[in-house]
Amino acid sequence: MSEKKIILCPNPNRDQGMQATRAADAILREMGFRTVVCSPFKDQKAGAFADYPVRPLPQELRGADLLITFGGDGTILHLAKLAALNKIPVLGINMGGLGFIAELEAGELEALRKLRDWDFITEQRMMLDVSVIREGKQIYTNLGLNDAVIREGPISHVIHLKISSDGRHLADIAGDGVIVSTPTGSTAYSLSAGGPVVEPVAQTMIVCPICTHNMRFSSYVLSPEHVLTVELERNGRKPVYLCVDESRAFSLRADDKVQVRRSKHVMKLVRLTEKSFCEIFAKKMLPGGL
Numbered sequence: 001m002s003e004k005k006i007i008l009c010p011n012p013n014r015d016q017g018m019q020a021t022r023a024a025d026a027i028l029r030e031m032g033f034r035t036v037v038c039s040p041f042k043d044q045k046a047g048a049f050a051d052y053p054v055r056p057l058p059q060e061l062r063g064a065d066l067l068i069t070f071g072g073d074g075t076i077l078h079l080a081k082l083a084a085l086n087k088i089p090v091l092g093i094n095m096g097g098l099g100f101i102a103e104l105e106a107g108e109l110e111a112l113r114k115l116r117d118w119d120f121i122t123e124q125r126m127m128l129d130v131s132v133i134r135e136g137k138q139i140y141t142n143l144g145l146n147d148a149v150i151r152e153g154p155i156s157h158v159i160h161l162k163i164s165s166d167g168r169h170l171a172d173i174a175g176d177g178v179i180v181s182t183p184t185g186s187t188a189y190s191l192s193a194g195g196p197v198v199e200p201v202a203q204t205m206i207v208c209p210i211c212t213h214n215m216r217f218s219s220y221v222l223s224p225e226h227v228l229t230v231e232l233e234r235n236g237r238k239p240v241y242l243c244v245d246e247s248r249a250f251s252l253r254a255d256d257k258v259q260v261r262r263s264k265h266v267m268k269l270v271r272l273t274e275k276s277f278c279e280i281f282a283k284k285m286l287p288g289g290l
């Protein structure tokens with residue numbers, strides 16, 4: 001087997017002193033893997049990674065075989081687009097809170113030894129292509145693992161949205177906004193807004209309103225073959241924003257159309273344990289779990 005290159009991406013705010021990164025690095029090098037440390041974020045403060053030489057991530061992605069993150073699910077989300085576009089599987093080590101996407105906890109680093117023979121399962125997670133059409137032109141595109149959120153600005157106010165599926169009317173929303181999520185994102189903001197829990201390997205799109213005034217509409221679980229269009233209605237100059245996977249908010253105008261569809265790109269997550277999603281959810285979310 002040729003030498004495998006593994007990128008270690010620690011969040012220095014989570015992995016204090018690079019302790020987990022050092023331990024994982026030692027295990028991987030002992031097994032003969034080539035490792036390199038990259039920052040998952042731009043403009044990281046000098047010295048944040050202790051004495052580790054940090055390489056530019058976009059450059060190191062070329063020729064990489066695996067990316068390991070050390071942080072919370074937010075760190076994985078931040079890297080999801082790059083990993084998917086470069087077709088590199090990701091193994092998450094949870095140094096944060098709930099950690100639904102991460103495979104291992106910080107105390108389970110010995111499980112990395114299962115990588116020795118490079119015989120592991122990868123789970124393919126559906127992603128979303130999100131675009132904004134303004135005056136007939138596409139002015140914004142993004143790729144998301146969790147969700148696309150359209151909601152009111154910093155000052156709370158009711159916004160009006162019209163949602164259609166493949167050109168046919170689906171729902172009208174008056175409230176704080178709407179979340180279109182993947183199954184992976186069903187346990188994130190969508191769940192907090194009252195949406196359903198969906199097994200992450202499923203192929204569906206979840207449409208969940210945020211604090212809607214229409215009590216007859218809770219949420220929809222739709223086939224991924226649909227193309228959803230969200231239009232702003234009767235909002236005047238009220239600020240409305242689009243945010244994909246907690247990225248920087250994009251300001252929408254009155255006549256903009258937001259389109260959401262299943263992407264051809266997928267996120268590949270490495271599985272080294274036999275934990276089921278139901279087991280993880282019960283442990284971390286249900287009463288008496290943690």
